[in-house]
Amino acid sequence: MPSEIADSNSDSEHFVEVDPTGRYGRYAELLGSGAVKKVYRGFDQEEGIEVAWNQVKLRNFSDDPAMIDRLFSEVRLLKSLKNNNIISLYNVWRDKEKNTLNFITEVCNSGNLREYRKKHKQVSMKALKKWSRQILKGLEYLHNHEPCVIHRDLNGSNVFVNGNVGQVKIGDFGFAAIVGKSHSAHSVIGTPEYMAPELYEEDYTEQVDIYSFGMCLLEMTTLEIPYSECNTIAQIYKKVSSGVRPQALTKMKDCEVKRFIEKCLAQPRARPSASELLNDPFFDEIVEEENECSCS
Template sequence: MPSVHPETSDQDREPFVEIDPSGRFGRYSDLLGAGAVKKVYRGFDQVEGRDIAWNQVKLRNFSDDPSVLKRLLSEVELLQSLNNENIIVLYSSWMDVEHSTLNFITEACASGNLRDYRKKHRRVSLKAMKNWSRQILRGLEYLHTHDPCIIHRDLNCSNIFINGNIGKVKIGDLGLAAVVGKNHAAHTLLGTPEYMAPELYEEDYNELVDIYSFGMCLLEMATMEIPYSECNSIAMIYRKVTKGEMPLAFNKVSDHEVKAFIERCIGQPRARPSASDLLKDPFLVEINSEESDGCA
């Protein structure tokens, strides 16, 4: 690499460690996040001149089951066709056979995920939380009314992202999304236990599991606590969830309207409203008069 001098470009100062096959996207070495099978790196779109997130899945995790890999590829292809302002945009995807990775390029959200953003800004009005909730539900409404229906299955505050300068919220990390046909329940157990609806454990569920998870997200927004953080094992969470026991954080919600709305979201599957129903709920309907600025 040439020595750094005043005329040296930014790219020379911080070289890409990888470039996509088209030559458009470059990946830097620093991680934005990491999960069980996926790492997310900071990247750059050289054509549009903007930051991007470079998602990389190690395919050796799926080498024993070609059907899983096939499904993963078809889901990424589907996600690339989605177009909604509250869903993270997927720009490109490809398989790197040499390094045995699946790579996909998504938009980057300047302020990171909603969990970290909420912790950073401890005083958030109820009006702001309602605004975030409406945007999440609009994203879910789009997924659930898509043909075929798309279930996220792993919605939580760490994979909801925000551009804080404009208050725009977007659902991301649809890696566990299940594409299901109309009138067909999904049958795979995946997700984050604290946010999983009880019927997910029975492996017989539909898109309303995302509404349950959304209710738990709202609980976290209101209390800055991950639901069921009092439990020290997945087995304990499972016991509480399947018995219908509320997480302790629920008792810390002082606003009765917020409490009632969360209860609607995490109720029994048959009674659980759709995203479209919740957007019409009086709790979320926007009114001209100023809403309360008190925290939930």
């Protein structure tokens, strides 16, 4: 139990609950919620920093042991990943009394990239390239990890931002797959607008993340969800599987960005790796700036 300095201020916030070690406390404030979990603002008393307290009510999945297995897989996976552009996991435990799975992750102060981009509409292409480069660095780490990790659900809501320093990080690994030397996976899973065509065919590699990244860049650039012209998932599937690009891409006027996105959406064998994309001339200006900073 961390030593505490008494606070006599009656206006101070109180923890709703504390983890078994006594180190982490959870406040009532909800940072976000999805189909599977709720994310609350938390506090690390030992380090004096805010954290994200992720909580899953396991009773919601009592009839779905596969979902519970997947949640535990996400947490085990996160704990092994250490990279500046991947959300860090600090602690995990199961509360049997409340039947919840809890895990503490770092918190990004500006929320997810989709909401951040909507909030800040005037963003230069240089800034978008910086964000893109960081996402690719995260993907490069995942894809070169031993064993290889395929995220499988990369989109604007699963990338998080520290807006004060322009840092972005990939999170939400609930759909991630750990693959062996074959680098191939077979489950149809993800967010339809961002899913590569080969994902629907149930035979794919980590290159599906590159396709999703291309769609993320399209979303960042146009402020449109890809295939928003479609009304149903079936319509999206039909367009994706027949190679019809989203209307947002066909309307793009910036040829440089359009060409770069097209590379990401190419057929699997022609699609560049994250490492290859990081060396693309598209990022020359950013790389030069990074090199100048490291030399100064």
